[in-house]
Amino acid sequence: xxxxxxxxxxxxxxxxxxxxxxxxxxxxxxxxxxxxxxxxxxxxxxxxxxxxxxxxxxxxxxxxxxxxxxxxxxxxxxxxxxxxxxxxxxxxxxxxxxxxxxx
Numbered sequence: 001x002x003x004x005x006x007x008x009x010x011x012x013x014x015x016x017x018x019x020x021x022x023x024x025x026x027x028x029x030x031x032x033x034x035x036x037x038x039x040x041x042x043x044x045x046x047x048x049x050x051x052x053x054x055x056x057x058x059x060x061x062x063x064x065x066x067x068x069x070x071x072x073x074x075x076x077x078x079x080x081x082x083x084x085x086x087x088x089x090x091x092x093x094x095x096x097x098x099x100x101x102x103x
Contacts (some may be wrong), residue, residue, distance in 0.1 A: 005068075012065035018084065019058030025091065026051035036102075043098040047091045054087040 026048045033044035061080060 008065050008068070012062045015058045015062035015065065019055045019062060022051045022055040022058060022087075026055060029095075040101075043094050043101070047094040047098070050087050050091050050094070054084060054091075057084065057087075 029044040029048035029051060033041040033048065057080065
């Protein structure tokens with residue numbers, strides 16, 4: 001194993017953790033939308049949808065890196081990181097608005 005291979009494995013594992021975390025958040029948001037009938041279900045479902053999309057991006061990136069392919073590495077990989085950053089910020093913003101709106 002070479003150092004670049006180990007780096008790809010670590011990156012693949014990091015994307016897998018991101019994917020699992022996003023999927024877990026999606027389940028929590030969907031549960032909140034289903035259980036709490038006094039609030040609007042639009043915000044939690046929007047956050048769940050964004051989290052599911054983030055989970056898909058993380059899963060896809062992890063599989064690509066795990067198989068030895070590195071699509072979007074280098075400058076193109078910055079787009080994936082930027083997309084992930086925007087998705088996480090959007091979910092956080094939706095969560096804050098939901099808490100303030102229903103709090």
